[in-house]
Amino acid sequence: MNRPSADAGDMRWGWICPLCKTDASVTRDLDSETFRWECDDDHCEAIGFGFSSRRRARLALREYRERYENIYR
Numbered sequence: 310m311n312r313p314s315a316d317a318g319d320m321r322w323g324w325i326c327p328l329c330k331t332d333a334s335v336t337r338d339l340d341s342e343t344f345r346w347e348c349d350d351d352h353c354e355a356i357g358f359g360f361s362s363r364r365r366a367r368l369a370l371r372e373y374r375e376r377y378e379n380i381y382r
């Protein structure tokens with residue numbers, strides 16, 4: 310399979326809010342030195358925090374979305 314942009318695409322899919330599909334931002338919490346993801350939509354309360362790396366935050370975001378989709382399928 311020829312997927313030259315697989316990595317770039319891989320970085321993208323993880324950053325979408327599981328609830329409203331808006332972009333989600335991953336930021337570093339300087340106080341606790343952990344990472345958090347947070348929905349960019351002010352009206353959406355989706356958030357996750359306490360991750361030791363950006364990668365873990367991204368994986369957690371994906372798991373959150375998969376759980377959500379399973380519940381409402």
Ligand SMILES: [Zn+2]
Nearest residue numbers: 326329348353
């Ligand atoms: Zn959202």
